[in-house]
Amino acid sequence: MGADAVTAHIPLLDLGEQYDTIRDEVDTAIRRVVDSQRFILGAEVEAFEQALAAYLDDGREVVGCASGTDAILLSLKALDLEPGDEVIVPAFTFFATAGAVWNAGLKPVFCDVDPAHFNLTARTVEAVWTERTRAVVAVHLFGQMAVMDELVALAEAEGASVIEDAAQSIGATQEAAGRGIATALSFFPSKNLGGFGDGGAVTSADPEFADRIRKLRVHGGHKMYHHEMVGTNSRLDALQAAVLGAKLPHLTDWSGLRQLHASIYNEELEDVPEVITPFAHPGNVHVYNQYTIRARRRDELREHLSEQGIGSGVYYPVPLHVQECFAALGGRPGQLPVSEGLCAEVLSLPVYPELGAERLLRVVSAIRRFYA
Ligand SMILES: Cc1ncc(COP(=O)(O)O)c(C=O)c1O
Incomplete structure (x- = not known):
């Protein structure tokens, strides 16, 4: 190993390295779309939707759309709730989970998460349940599913719906998992299956529900210029579908390397x-979109890693209940202590498939030196 390899920068994620391993397959797929000059929906998108359904192998239809954010938004719109109905979301997640609720005209209600696996639980959801609760968005954070059985049982007993935000957890599974009416996926480039742009x-x-999503993504109707509901423009474009279709056969191997x-x-x-290393809940297959530790003196550790040329990330520094844009909802510091504590402690380390053991051990050595 030369001196360069010892001192080379280790990024949090290196999409260029991944592209180098699949350049021909991806370039061929892109060329195919360019030659066809069919860019919106069409055969390329349908082929990808079918390939992904086969990969997921969970009896669910796949409907492509423009982003993970839209996948949540369209799912909420398809529930046909009343303006102001309450939707419970975890406070410790990416903003899109709650932003979609707000943009659907609904009221986000923030709940806390479990300190070990970082996901909401039936207990944390129950603590904020009211008679106006109509849905829960269960985020499968960092690559593992929230414990679904008890959550689905709780929602069903109350006549509410569960939507799964699986933006970070494509391919994650759970033994005996109850499932939500809809699952939202993201193909943002940094996700385990990432496009060359946005996608979801x-x-x-439920075939009827899937059909509603198919309508909602093209302004609310199947027949041109006839609109049964007010949808939007949220289509997966053919170039993204082609790139994703070329990457999909590698996803199992990539998840294996992350694991x-x-x-x-x-x-x-x-x-x-x-x-504290991440906890995979028993029965969960975790696909590690992020490898997130809880670390004492987190910010100093991060600085130390950065000085050693090692990238890391803080997902997330501020919980959603105290975000400025949600001030009118009355969230206050101290309200959701686990989420607030995690925001001060979490640090995501490089875990991407191409990282390799040698670089990983450099990250480990740097951490050990920091605490020595
Ligand atoms: C938990 C979670 N939900 C939703 C999204 C939104 O996905 P997108 O960026 O594709 O809109 C993301 C992506 O960052 C996410 O991590």
């Missing part, structure tokens, strides 16, 4: 008392 999909086991890297980190960091 809704999956549903391998996570297991090496878990082992190597086990005896560092200042670090």
Whole structure:
């Protein structure tokens, strides 16, 4: 190993490295679309939707759309709720989860999460449930599913719906998992299956619900210039579908490498008392879109890693209930202590498939040196 390799920068994610391994397949797929000059929906998108449904193999239809944010928004619109109805979302998630609720004309109600696996639970949801609660958006954060059975049972008992925000967890599974009416996926470039731009999909086991999403993504009707409902323009474009279709056959291997890297980190960091490694809930297959530790003196550690040329990320620094734009909802510091604590402690480390053990061990050494 030369000196360059020892000192080379280790980014949090390197999409260029991934592209280098699949350049021909992706370029061929892009060329196909350019030659066809069919850019919106069409055969390319349908082929990808079918390939993804086969990959997921969970009996759900796949409907492509413009982004993960839109996948949540369209799913909420398809529920046909009343303006101001309450939708419970975790406070510890990416903004889009709650932004979509707001943009659907509904009221986000923030709940806390579990400190071990970072997802909401039936208990944290129950704590904020009111008679106006009509839905829950269960985020499957960082690559593992929220514990669904008890959550679905709670919602069903109250006549409410569950939507799964699986933007970060494509391919994650759970033993005996109850499922929501819809699952939102994101193909943002940094996701485990990422396009060359924005993209998303809704999956549903309910053919009628899937059909509503298909209408909503093209302004609310199947017949041109006839609109049964007010939808929007949220289509997956053919170039994205072609890129995603070329990448999909690699997804299982990529998830396997993420899992391998996570297991090496878990082992190597086990005896560092200042670090809590991520907890995979029993029965969950975790696909590690992020490998997120809880670290003492997190900001100093991050600075130290940066000085060593190692990238890391803080997802997320501010919980959603205290975001400025939601001030009118009355959220206040101290209200959701687990989410607030996590925002001060979490740090995501490089875990991408091409990282390899050698670079990973450099990250580990840098962490160990920091706490030595
Ligand atoms: C948990 C979560 N929900 C929703 C989204 C939104 O996805 P997109 O960026 O494709 O709109 C993301 C993506 O960053 C996410 O991480």
